[in-house]
Amino acid sequence: MIAQPEPKQNVLARRAAIVAGLRALLPESGVIAEELRLKPYETDGLAAYRQVPLAVALPETTEQVAAVLAFLHQEGVRVVPRGAGTSLSGGALPMADAVVVGMMRMNRILDINYDDRFALVQAGVTNIGITQAVSDAGFFYAPDPSSQLACMIGGNVGMNSGGAHCLRYGVTANNLLGVKLVTIRGEVIDIGGEHLDAAGYDWLGLITGSEGQLGIVTEVTVRILRGPEGARAMLAAFRSNEVAGQCVDSIIGSGIIPVALEFMDRPAIHACEAFAHAGYPLDAEAMLIIEVEGSVAEQDWLLDRIKEICARFDPISLKVSQSPEESLAIWKGRKGAFGAVGRISPDYLCMDGTIPTSRLPDVLRRIADMSAACGLQVANIFHAGDGNLHPLIMFDANDPASFAKAEKLGADILKLCVEVGGCLTGEHGVGVEKRDLMPVQFSGIELDQQRRIKSAFDPEWLLNPNKVFPLIPLVPLQHAA
Amino acid sequence: MTLAPTDEAGLIATVTAAYEAATPLEVLGNGSKRGLLRPVQAAQNLSTARLAGVTFYSPQELVLSAQAGTPLGDIEAMVAERGQQITSEPPDFSALLGAQGTQTLGGVVGANLSGPRRVAWGATRDHVLGVRAVNGRGELLRSGGRVLKNVTGLDICKLLTGSHGTLAVMSEITIKVLPTPERRGTLALSGLAPGRGVAALSAALGSPYAVSGAAYLPAEAAAVIGFSGSVTLARIEDFAQSVAYRTDKLRADLAEFGRAEILDDAASIAAWAAVRDARPLHSGEGGIWRVSVRPSAGPTVAAALEKAFCAKWFLDWGGGLVWVAGPATEAAHAAVMAAAKDSGGTWMLLRGPDSLRASVAVIPPEPAALGRITASVKAAFDPKGILNPGRMYAGV
Structure with missing residues (x-):
């Protein structure tokens, strides 16, 4: 288990006064302090970690968020921002002495502008909610994490969430125009706006993916895009991970950038097929889902070229979706992958490292070796075009030894990702889960530089202080001007 | 040294x-x-x-x-x-x-x-x-x-x-x-007024054809790339047959704005290189600004600056990037700042004499709360302030 910081005793002792202070700032239903009602907030998508918070605040306006943060800052109380609680890295894991600031009541879409192609939404709007609001006009919001039915845009900004279509459309950071940020002191700062590329420092880029370390985002201006005329997926099944990996390289090398290029290994194919009945090939060792966009004629032309490339790698089968229903079924299997693995194993850990795509076959082989050595099954699902792996480690949380083995295997896989030139996390964030692995990727100087940036926004380290950075005291700079 | x-x-x-x-x-x-x-x-x-x-x-x-x-x-x-x-x-x-x-x-x-x-x-x-x-x-x-x-x-x-x-x-x-896309093609609509031009660009960027460049050049700027009268440009880059198909479809979609001429690969490359490097503004001597606003506000900014100091200008990024040339004076800069602010956008003084660059806000000043963070982040990287002091903001 990853250690949590000691709660501040002086805060725990003042719990009643802190709750009363929050009640003075928020509507009656906006403060939760009863043990039973706090329970749902004790964990997020990393369910192995649980901690009931001191209290939960549910603000409805930016002004309320500002008032709550100013109050908590003044009282020296730690803050854990929370959206839908879907983080797979424990990004919303509470602390015993922290107030969770939940953004789910700020769920309104404030403006949609098709001429200028943006939408202004509150942080608690779901990812899919944005696309649904603009889909009648043929538009969409591009990043599409698997949790998009539930996850909120504020959390997407916090984690710089990706999805299956990043290869073409980028991640959250590439699809934002502005945010409204509330600092820990309760100041409200507008960053960016309705235009591209604000002059000055790229605070928008820094805040995106900062995991609630710098402030709380209450409003987000996102770019909305007109959807393509159509899209179609195909499945390509191969006899080994190696040849599937080579096929990915050949497709990218040909000059075609599919809008999505997803990879599943044998255990993942079986788990997802049992769940989605999408017609996945059960005799394959590896499978690619490849999606292209355009008119029907353009889709045909692109898929023909991709089929030609795949054919060079001795595929077991190549199957082009014949209808929108078939494409949906193909994606249902992929997007439901985590749930599907959940059906065959009591628990799983979802890893999220990224590797250079050329190292794919080698890394998969070594993951298989490590999996065999520790006796835990691993299903691999990932965004092949950009090398973002999602090994799902299956274990039994009721067995502490099994959980310890799973955490160790996960850490070893992430170390392997860094060793081959990749990184610890491609889209899920560091959170609690990978906090203590940060020194594998960064030097002490590099971590201190990042921590000093955090200190510039949050000098007392009240915002999400149990996440992202190892719990080592930061030595202040001696030579500050 | x-x-x-x-x-x-x-x-x-x-x-x-x-x-x-x-x-x-x-x-x-x-x-x-x-x-x-x-x-x-x-x-x-x-x-x-x-x-x-x-x-x-x-x-x-x-x-x-x-x-x-x-x-x-x-x-x-x-x-x-x-x-x-x-x-x-x-x-x-x-x-x-x-x-x-x-x-x-x-x-x-x-x-x-x-x-x-x-x-x-x-x-x-x-x-x-x-x-x-x-x-x-x-x-x-x-x-x-x-x-x-x-x-x-x-x-x-x-x-x-x-x-x-x-x-x-x-x-x-x-x-x-x-x-690199196999082919480029560009729709060129002639003679539109700025507002109509940006409306056409908005329709193009809001089409399903993946438009990858959208610019409006008033007559004087358009002359630099060989057009007489204003020109509204929308680029498509893709495989050859997609460019052919999409430029045709988009031309039909934009019919209400007139019949677009289609620039071929070579003409597209030349036109967009000129837009990219702001060639329409190369001839003047004075100040150059880039103003970034929501695209539909581009013509408003341009009109305000035309009125303020007879600005020469053109629009890129669907109307959202306003390129402006005018006298390198504090008065002109003040007009640029005002026009950008009125449209909720930002500006950058791209060219001007040192005296002007040292005396005006070359980019928008940050609000006080952000300014404190900026100073603190700067100190976290560069505690003695030795790297390009004052380059972006006086005193930072």
Whole structure:
């Protein structure tokens, strides 16, 4: 288990006064302090970690968020921002002495502008909610994490969430125009706006993916895009991970950038097929889902070229979706992958490292070796075009030894990702889960530089202080001007 | 005096010495963008020009690393041989700024300059995957890496991109590259008034045909690329048959704006290079500004500045990027600031005499709460304030 910081005793002792202070700032239903009602907030998508918070605040306006943060800052109380609680890295894991600031009541879409192609939404709007609001006009919001039915845009900004279509459309950071940020002191700062590329420092880029370390985002201006005329997926099944990996390289090398290029290994194919009945090939060792966009004629032309490339790698089968229903079924299997693995194993850990795509076959082989050595099954699902792996480690949380083995295997896989030139996390964030692995990727100087940036926004380290950075005291700079 | 280390260790030693002596440095590559933003008062220049060369290129992974001083043109030529390009279409303002030096990768990233394709495919900052840089204490920092997706820790790559050398000196940069489209085609609508032109661009960018460039040139600017009367340009880049199909479809969709002429591959390349480098404004002597607003506000900004000082102008990014030329005076600058603010946008003084650049807000001042954070972040990278002091904001 990853250690949590000691709660501040002086805060725990003042719990009643802190709750009363929050009640003075928020509507009656906006403060939760009863043990039973706090329970749902004790964990997020990393369910192995649980901690009931001191209290939960549910603000409805930016002004309320500002008032709550100013109050908590003044009282020296730690803050854990929370959206839908879907983080797979424990990004919303509470602390015993922290107030969770939940953004789910700020769920309104404030403006949609098709001429200028943006939408202004509150942080608690779901990812899919944005696309649904603009889909009648043929538009969409591009990043599409698997949790998009539930996850909120504020959390997407916090984690710089990706999805299956990043290869073409980028991640959250590439699809934002502005945010409204509330600092820990309760100041409200507008960053960016309705235009591209604000002059000055790229605070928008820094805040995106900062995991609630710098402030709380209450409003987000996102770019909305007109959807393509159509899209179609195909499945390509191969006899080994190696040849599937080579096929990915050949497709990218040909000059075609599919809008999505997803990879599943044998255990993942079986788990997802049992769940989605999408017609996945059960005799394959590896499978690619490849999606292209355009008119029907353009889709045909692109898929023909991709089929030609795949054919060079001795595929077991190549199957082009014949209808929108078939494409949906193909994606249902992929997007439901985590749930599907959940059906065959009591628990799983979802890893999220990224590797250079050329190292794919080698890394998969070594993951298989490590999996065999520790006796835990691993299903691999990932965004092949950009090398973002999602090994799902299956274990039994009721067995502490099994959980310890799973955490160790996960850490070893992430170390392997860094060793081959990749990184610890491609889209899920560091959170609690990978906090203590940060020194594998960064030097002490590099971590201190990042921590000093955090200190510039949050000098007392009240915002999400149990996440992202190892719990080592930061030595202040001696030579500050 | 110019210090020009030849490797990263030399760069670290140079910055460390400056840190210990508290000597301010003007950080540059070949100096092609010295004319941007505020002039720097520094005892010494630190050039990355001799940190040159591509260090890694994997076309099938879409990734390239180069030392910061590598001429951008060298990189463009190298990736072109493998049928790839730098996606954000970085402009070259050497002619506009009257600069002698060849621009470097470090300069383009340090200034976060992006061309017409920005509207569809992101800015230069969206394609920076990793950096190695030396902060103002002489410490080596790595951020990001050589993979396409990375959310590990705070995104210092984005913070350094566009920071104009004020936080750290980049030694090596890794970028994402993409395949060069097989063909380009451009719809050209003649004679539209600015508002109608931007409406046509909005319709084009809101179409399903993946328009990757959208510009409006009033008559005087259009003449520079060989059109008489105003021209509204929408570009499509893709495989040849897609360009043929999509330009046809888009022409039909835009029929209410007139019948578009279609520029072929070569004509498209020429027209968009001119837009990218702001060639319509090359002839004048005075000040040059870039104003970024929501696209539909572009014509409003242009009209206000025409009225204020007979501005010459044209629009890129679907109307959202207003290129402005006018007298290099405080009065003209005040008019630019007012027009940008009225439309909720931002500005940058791109060219002007040192006296003007030193006396006005070349980019929008930050609100007080953000200004405090900026000062604190600057101190976290560069506690003695030795890197490009005053380049972006007076006193930072």
